[in-house]
Amino acid sequence: MNPLRTPFWGVEWAWLFYLLAALALAALALGLWEKISLWAQGRRAAPVASHKHPLGAILADVFLGRRIWRGEASAGLMHLMLLWGFLGLFIGTCAVAVDHYLVSFLQGKIYLWFSAGLEVCGLLLVMGLLLALTRRWLLPVSRLERRPDDTLLPLWLLAVACGGFMVEAARLAASRPPWEDWSFVGYGLSGFFPSAQAARELFPWLWWAHAIISLGFIAWLPWSKLAHAIAAPASLYLQGQPLAVLAVAAEEGDLAALGLRHLLHLDACTRCGRCVEVCPAAQAGEPFSPRDLLRRARRQARLKYSPLYRLPWLRGRRQALLERDRAADWEVAWYCTTCRACLEVCPVQAAPIEMIRKLRAGLVEQGSTVPPQLMDVLEKLHRYGNPWLAKKGAKAGWAQGRDIPDLRKSGPEVDWLYFVGCTTSIDTRAQGMARALSDVFTHCGVSFGTLGKKEPCCGDIARRLGEQGLMEEQIEATQALLNKQGLTRIICTSPHCLDTIKKVHPLFTEEGLPLQVLHYSQMLHRLWQQGRLFFDHPLPLKVTYHDPCFLARHNRLVDEPRQLLRAIPGLELVEMADHGLNSLCCGGGGGRMWHEIPGQANLAVRRLEQAAATGAELVVTACPLCLIMLEDARKTGGFEDKFAIIDLSELAARALGLAATDREAETNP
Amino acid sequence: MKILVLVKNVPEVAEAELEIDQGALDLEDLEMVVNEWDNYAVEEAVRITEASGGEVHLMTLGNEDDEDVLRRGLAMGAHAASHLCDEAFDGSDPATLARVIAAAVKDGGYDLILTGVQSADLGQASTGVLLAQELGLPHATMAIALEPGAGEVVVTRELENNTSEKVALPLPALVTVQSGINQPRYVSIMGIRKVRKMTIEQIEADDLGLAEESLGAAASMVDSQSLALPPMGEGAQMLEGGLDSVCDQAAAILREKGGLA
Numbered sequence: 001m002n003p004l005r006t007p008f009w010g011v012e013w014a015w016l017f018y019l020l021a022a023l024a025l026a027a028l029a030l031g032l033w034e035k036i037s038l039w040a041q042g043r044r045a046a047p048v049a050s051h052k053h054p055l056g057a058i059l060a061d062v063f064l065g066r067r068i069w070r071g072e073a074s075a076g077l078m079h080l081m082l083l084w085g086f087l088g089l090f091i092g093t094c095a096v097a098v099d100h101y102l103v104s105f106l107q108g109k110i111y112l113w114f115s116a117g118l119e120v121c122g123l124l125l126v127m128g129l130l131l132a133l134t135r136r137w138l139l140p141v142s143r144l145e146r147r148p149d150d151t152l153l154p155l156w157l158l159a160v161a162c163g164g165f166m167v168e169a170a171r172l173a174a175s176r177p178p179w180e181d182w183s184f185v186g187y188g189l190s191g192f193f194p195s196a197q198a199a200r201e202l203f204p205w206l207w208w209a210h211a212i213i214s215l216g217f218i219a220w221l222p223w224s225k226l227a228h229a230i231a232a233p234a235s236l237y238l239q240g241q242p243l244a245v246l247a248v249a250a251e252e253g254d255l256a257a258l259g260l261r262h263l264l265h266l267d268a269c270t271r272c273g274r275c276v277e278v279c280p281a282a283q284a285g286e287p288f289s290p291r292d293l294l295r296r297a298r299r300q301a302r303l304k305y306s307p308l309y310r311l312p313w314l315r316g317r318r319q320a321l322l323e324r325d326r327a328a329d330w331e332v333a334w335y336c337t338t339c340r341a342c343l344e345v346c347p348v349q350a351a352p353i354e355m356i357r358k359l360r361a362g363l364v365e366q367g368s369t370v371p372p373q374l375m376d377v378l379e380k381l382h383r384y385g386n387p388w389l390a391k392k393g394a395k396a397g398w399a400q401g402r403d404i405p406d407l408r409k410s411g412p413e414v415d416w417l418y419f420v421g422c423t424t425s426i427d428t429r430a431q432g433m434a435r436a437l438s439d440v441f442t443h444c445g446v447s448f449g450t451l452g453k454k455e456p457c458c459g460d461i462a463r464r465l466g467e468q469g470l471m472e473e474q475i476e477a478t479q480a481l482l483n484k485q486g487l488t489r490i491i492c493t494s495p496h497c498l499d500t501i502k503k504v505h506p507l508f509t510e511e512g513l514p515l516q517v518l519h520y521s522q523m524l525h526r527l528w529q530q531g532r533l534f535f536d537h538p539l540p541l542k543v544t545y546h547d548p549c550f551l552a553r554h555n556r557l558v559d560e561p562r563q564l565l566r567a568i569p570g571l572e573l574v575e576m577a578d579h580g581l582n583s584l585c586c587g588g589g590g591g592r593m594w595h596e597i598p599g600q601a602n603l604a605v606r607r608l609e610q611a612a613a614t615g616a617e618l619v620v621t622a623c624p625l626c627l628i629m630l631e632d633a634r635k636t637g638g639f640e641d642k643f644a645i646i647d648l649s650e651l652a653a654r655a656l657g658l659a660a661t662d663r664e665a666e667t668n669p
Numbered sequence: 670m671k672i673l674v675l676v677k678n679v680p681e682v683a684e685a686e687l688e689i690d691q692g693a694l695d696l697e698d699l700e701m702v703v704n705e706w707d708n709y710a711v712e713e714a715v716r717i718t719e720a721s722g723g724e725v726h727l728m729t730l731g732n733e734d735d736e737d738v739l740r741r742g743l744a745m746g747a748h749a750a751s752h753l754c755d756e757a758f759d760g761s762d763p764a765t766l767a768r769v770i771a772a773a774v775k776d777g778g779y780d781l782i783l784t785g786v787q788s789a790d791l792g793q794a795s796t797g798v799l800l801a802q803e804l805g806l807p808h809a810t811m812a813i814a815l816e817p818g819a820g821e822v823v824v825t826r827e828l829e830n831n832t833s834e835k836v837a838l839p840l841p842a843l844v845t846v847q848s849g850i851n852q853p854r855y856v857s858i859m860g861i862r863k864v865r866k867m868t869i870e871q872i873e874a875d876d877l878g879l880a881e882e883s884l885g886a887a888a889s890m891v892d893s894q895s896l897a898l899p900p901m902g903e904g905a906q907m908l909e910g911g912l913d914s915v916c917d918q919a920a921a922i923l924r925e926k927g928g929l930a
């Protein structure tokens with residue numbers, strides 16, 4: 001006898017099955033249609049280019065789940081088993097349909113291997129599901145939530161898989177075909193049926209139960225978090241898209257006009273909680289979670305753009321939910337420090353930094369819920385070009401007694417523009433960085449100048465706070481000045497200026513001067529490599545290095561500062577628990593430097609606890625905001641007799657034996 | 670309800686270094702901003718109309734650059750704006766200004782007129798009240814809460830020593846608004862750009878039918894003679910050091926001079 005599959009073997013009422021199947025497929029289609037129609041609206045709002053990331057890497061992320069393995073092998077294994085089990089069974093089911101309705105090919109050897117393959121996939125799926133349930137319920141994987149559908153979904157799928165095995169076992173027990181051991185799981189289970197007769201009688205019941213559970217699952221699929229099966233690959237495919245310059249008018253409203261990529265993110269997120277686990281605000285116990293923000297955004301996007309919510313009887317509910325979400329968003333919009341830790345760990349590249357910026361843009365535009373401290377910062381930025389002082393032309397105080405060319409007046413007869421930045425030029429603690437750097441540059445023979453007391457703001461703070469219009473004005477003004485003076489090579493003190501000038505400014509410049517923008521640590525590293533910077537004053541100190549988020553994560557600069565530190569004779573570098581790309585934010589980004597949220601935890605204190613654990617006597621960083629935040633936390637957190645905080649620029653000046661700048665003396669241990 | 674809010678552009682001086690140039694404040698390095706009290710008044714008016722309908726009109730008296738203060742108010746949600754702009758108004762004292770404004774306002778049909786308690790630059794706190802006088806309207810000053818009702822407005826006035834009183838004024842009425850009555854909204858650059866195309870009514874002296882002699886310095890009873898920064902007093906003593914040390918020193922001085930029992 002030729003081995004082959006007999007569909008509807010021993011089952012009557014096939015028409016009923018077709019009816020139920022049609023209903024399930026209709027639900028599936030409706031769910032998919034809703035999503036696709038949403039995504040299509042997003043695509044119209046902000047068109048996307050094709051993939052910007054190497055295709056091989058994208059495929060590995062999708063089919064091997066590479067980002068899921070990171071940091072947690074059991075999660076990676078679970079996902080791999082589920083993915084391939086599910087995919088195998090899906091392909092198998094399609095093959096059966098083709099065999100039945102189009103061309104019959106599942107016969108003989110092919111059929112036997114096919115059966116065995118499906119057994120493997122079924123087993124993978126069951127094992128993956130058991131592992132998933134174990135992780136959520138038995139192991140303390142604290143980032144996982146325990147919402148009803150988190151449990152129902154795997155149980156349901158487990159019922160589908162086990163049901164399939166039972167149906168098969170009953171069929172084998174009833175008919176005992178000679179090739180039965182190819183279906184090794186079903187064959188093993190078939191022994192549980194007392195007789196062929198019993199199996200034959202039970203078979204239709206099992207078959208129908210399996211059919212109904214499976215069809216139910218199909219109907220639920222697009223409405224559940226398994227929709228990530230489509231959205232996550234799409235989101236991974238679209239990672240690394242260039243920043244879009246949306247006409248600001250298109251960004252109007254709260255989370256409106258999200259664009260395809262962000263709408264995909266909403267469905268790609270599986271609420272795995274990795275973002276919550278690393279978010280400095282969430283971890284410090286603040287009432288904020290990037291995952292919840294994304295979930296709310298997803299609901300809002302559906303409420304606003306889904307064709308389903310245009311149905312008259314859903315409208316009232318829509319309005320009520322929108323109001324509630326909006327109020328919730330107002331409350332949490334300002335916690336994020338834009339540290340990018342969430343995006344670093346998110347398996348589907350969906351974490352919500354950009355979305356938070358859009359949310360803020362909506363609130364700023366609407367105006368009445370902007371916290372007064374931030375209003376004050378924005379107004380200062382607008383009127384005086386800095387977030388600190390209600391005073392113009394206050395940016396050259398640090399340079400007193402130093403003869404530095406003012407490039408606003410004289411143009412490019414120097415090689416480099418040193419862009420000091422608002423905070424470095426004004427804050428008394430951070431001014432030490434500017435003094436140290438200008439001394440180091442002079443010492444190494446770098447020809448540089450600054451923009452003097454009226455250096456413009458690069459627009460970073462306005463951008464992070466969602467003040468789009470102000471950001472545009474500041475960028476345009478800065479670029480106009482740079483163009484006029486022919487300045488194309490820039491060194492920044494602040495990683496924040498670096499990020500904005502390097503990534504955002506080019507979107508607003510038509511002239512498109514070939515900008516070369518470096519962080520000062522890159523510049524010092526270069527000088528060191530060229531042999532122009534030689535640390536000749538040993539510093540026998542144990543130091544630890546705090547990676548600024550905007551240097552490490554946003555700009556991938558982690559080795560340069562460390563190599564410089566190691567180049568200082570006598571200095572020993574020890575690492576904190578979180579370092580490099582996993583650095584823990586000091587809490588000063590995203591405008592929080594200027595915003596004291598009532599009852600907020602001091603994020604920088606948590607960072608200094610890590611520093612204290614290393615036993616270092618000096619904490620080095622490379623960003624004015626980090627420097628100020630850590631310095632404050634050192635005082636308020638009781639670390640004063642443990643270590644001092646210093647910036648890499650100041651340390652470099654000391655290792656060159658340059659006259660200690662006034663401030664350093666105070667902070668030396 | 671039709672509400673008129675009077676607003677003024679003033680230099681922001683809180684942290685600035687001031688210089689007097691030929692008897693006048695040197696505005697070169699100063700930023701012009703909306704007078705703080707007026708900002709609260711605009712916010713209050715916009716909130717009233719947002720809650721119960723109506724229209725907010727803005728009016729300022731000043732030079733061409735002062736149009737900014739109107740744009741800002743429009744971006745906050747005001748519906749229309751008028752700009753009294755004429756060299757003939759220069760040098761007017763509050764009473765003369767009130768006459769000019771009254772001429773521009775009298776046929777406007779406003780139910781409620783709001784002004785700030787005072788302006789941050791001259792701080793005379795009198796133009797608003799004088800305007801009420803000119804228009805023959807009931808008025809209340811120092812409002813820290815407004816409850817508009819049918820035909821009247823109930824005003825909570827801030828008084829000395831943490832006390833307040835409530836008064837009911839029949840409409841139309843004029844109220845001067847104290848700071849802190851609300852939290853004014855942020856005005857974004859985009860918001861201002863969006864109202865760039867709204868037309869602002871320009872009003873000159875001729876339009877008001879006022880004779881030139883009744884305007885400006887000539888018609889005013891008060892004249893500004895000169896402006897000077899207060900001289901640094903002899904007795905001023907700057908305490909140096911950290912917060913605790915400054916407090917200790919201050920307490921010691923008070924004790925020494927008999928200020929503390």
Ligand code: SF4
Pocket residue numbers: 268269270271272273274275276290291294342345346347348349350351352
């Ligand atoms: S945003 Fe990413 S990391 Fe956060 S819960 Fe969703 S999938 Fe997980």
Ligand code: SF4
Pocket residue numbers: 275278279280281282290335336337338339340341342343351352353
């Ligand atoms: S960027 Fe940082 S602070 Fe913001 S949500 Fe992500 S992890 Fe949290």
